[in-house]
Amino acid sequence: MLLTITTTHSPATDLGFLLHKHPDRFQSFDLSFGKAHVFYPEVSEERCAACLLLDIDPVGMVRRKVKDQQVLLDHYVNDRPYVASSFMSVAISQVFGSALNGRCKDRPDIVTTPLPLTACIDVLPARGGERFLRQIFEPLGYTIKAQQHSLDELFPDWGESSYFSVKIEGTKRLSExxxxxxxxxxxxxxRKHYFVGDDELEKLLAKGAGWLAQHPxxxxxxxxxxxxxxSLFQTALARLVEEEQTAQIESRTKDDQPEEVLEKPMSLNEQxxxxxxxxxxxxGARSVIDLGCGEGKLLRELLKDRQFEQIIGMDVSIRALENASKRLKLERLPERQAARVQLQHGSLIYRDQRLKGFDAAALVEVIEHLDPPRLAALERVVFEFARPKTVVLTTPNQEFNVxxxxxxxxxxxxxxxxFEWTRQESQDWANRVAAQYGYTxxxxxxxxxxxxVGSPTQMGVFEHV
Structure with missing residues (x-):
């Protein structure tokens, strides 16, 4: 399998500094599954190309893996030596590790410089076809050309394979x-050729930092x-959603007018x-869970009322929960008070056993922060699986914005x-959900x-029949 990276940056030979591989040398590296070779087929001030070629030893790899176990034919007869796969990712990490992590001692100035880069992959097994290739690469700012290969050129009736020669182009930092x-x-x-556990989740979040959370x-x-x-997927996605929300909050400029600023003259938040x-x-609720509790403003009010014996705040944002803990002064509360309240990290679009058994749930200005396609998941999580006796939900009235x-x-x-709903849209949604899940x-x-235009906020009170 072959990966070729080309640049027309001037001078193009800077690519050798970034990759920490001299253009005049052919270099080989021993890997656990074979060898990796780095060479430069084209080197000039105007254009430079570097190749990473993997030479996988499938027989040796299988023999080390299976030992005394029965050896199956497909351990030896497969496409792994010929296609870009998780083996290529390991090779990138081990051979181009400094470039992957954005380090270049000799030329630190070009590490952060976007360069015109082209990457050619021969060949890539794309389970999903060219459409999937475009759905993944184009949102990252690449243009893509993909050539699909037939199963066998001598037998065209067999049709096309799932293997593509892929070329992507974009102006990016090499580490990107x-x-x-x-x-x-x-x-x-x-597919992956190794065990996937918690450490792989951390690798994904580290390598996906700055782009994966925003990817459609x-x-x-x-x-x-x-x-x-x-379990790994749900944990990773919750952390990505948190990263996305944090990035959006931090990117907001001083000229923005968030809800709190708009509504302050009316004290709408307090109302x-x-x-x-x-x-x-x-x-009459004794136990309440505040779903999407944010920084704990409602939790603080609930804690003041002795009627509520069990109070839970859940949010997808770790930072928000940390701020809620500070607002509630949890570490200073008397033991009896502290026993009444608890903060939990979780997402409202995944079924969670911890949500069951509460008298009431509150969703205060929460649903409008979800992409509309995810509302169906929230509906099931709250109204079908958690199923509290009472659900109190508020959302902005779009008509009042004028x-x-x-x-x-x-x-x-x-x-x-x-999104922000009109009063009719909000009531249509609430009536449908209530009828579907046995609530009024x-x-x-x-x-x-x-x-x-009505009131600035619309509230629905759902009660289990």
Whole structure:
């Protein structure tokens, strides 16, 4: 299998510094599964190409692996010596490790410089075809050319194979390109030659830092990279969602008008929490879970009321939970008070046994932060699996946005909102969910109601039939 990286950066020979491999030398490296060779077929000031060629020893690898076990034919007869797979990722890590990690002692200035780069992979097993190749590479800013190979040129009726010669081009830091290839090559192959455990999850998050959390196909990438292991996938995805939310918050400029700034003159946040608290109190609930608790503002109010004997706050963001702990002063609470409240890390789109058994659940300004396709997962998690007796849910009323002069037309109140519903849209959704999962629902306004546009926040109170 062959990986070729080419640049037209001037001087193009800088590629040798970045890869820590001299263009005038042919170098070989011993790996656990064979040898890796590095050479430069083209070297000039205008254009430089470096090749990483893997020479896998399938017989020796199988003999070391199976020892006294029965040797199956497919251990010897397979495509592993000829295609880019997890073996290539290991080779990139071991042979180009400094470049992968963005280190270059001799030329530190070019490490952070985006260069015109082309990577050619011969050949790549793409389980998903050219469409999947484009879905993965194009959101990262690459242009892609893919040539599909037939199963056998002598027998065209056999059709096309799942093997492609792939060329991607983009202006990237070399470390970016290598990290993308390290993660994605095994994803296309949808196989790995080694055990996948917790350490592999950490590798994925480390190599995917800065790009994977924002990738539209992050779920597919994560699932395939971790060999479809559900527990690892769910943990990784929750951490990626947290990273995405944190990045969005930190990238917000001072000119942005988040909900808190828009609503402060009306003290809407306090009104919202007060209304939710009163509704929970009137439901008779003794145990409450605040789903998407954020920094713990509602938790603090719940803790003040002795009616609530068990209070749980759950959020996907570790940082938010840390801030909630500080807001609640958990380390200073008397023992009896501290026993009433607990913070948990978790995602609302995955079934979680910890959510069961509560009298009531609160989702305060949460659902609008989810991509609409994920709402169905939240519905099942909350209303089918957790199934509390009472669910109190609030969400912005999109019709009311015209009342804020500082909010530009057709913009959401918060840069992280994926949607904002009108009153009718909200009620249609709530009525459907209630009917589907055996609840009744009633609607209450939160905040000052205005003619034609209603109240700024809409609240639904679901009660199990």
């Amino acid at each position: 390109l290598l990290n993308h290839l390290y993660v994605l090559i095994p994803v296309f192959d949808n 196909e992050k779920e597919q990438i994560t699932r395939r990279y971790l060999k479809h292991q559900t 919202r929490h007060g209304t939710v608290l009163a509704t929970l109190r009137s439901s 009342m804020w002069e500082t909010l530009p037309a057709d913009q959401f109140r918060h840069s992280d909102h994926r 629902v009633r609607f209450l306004p939160v905040g000052q109601e205005e003619k034609n």
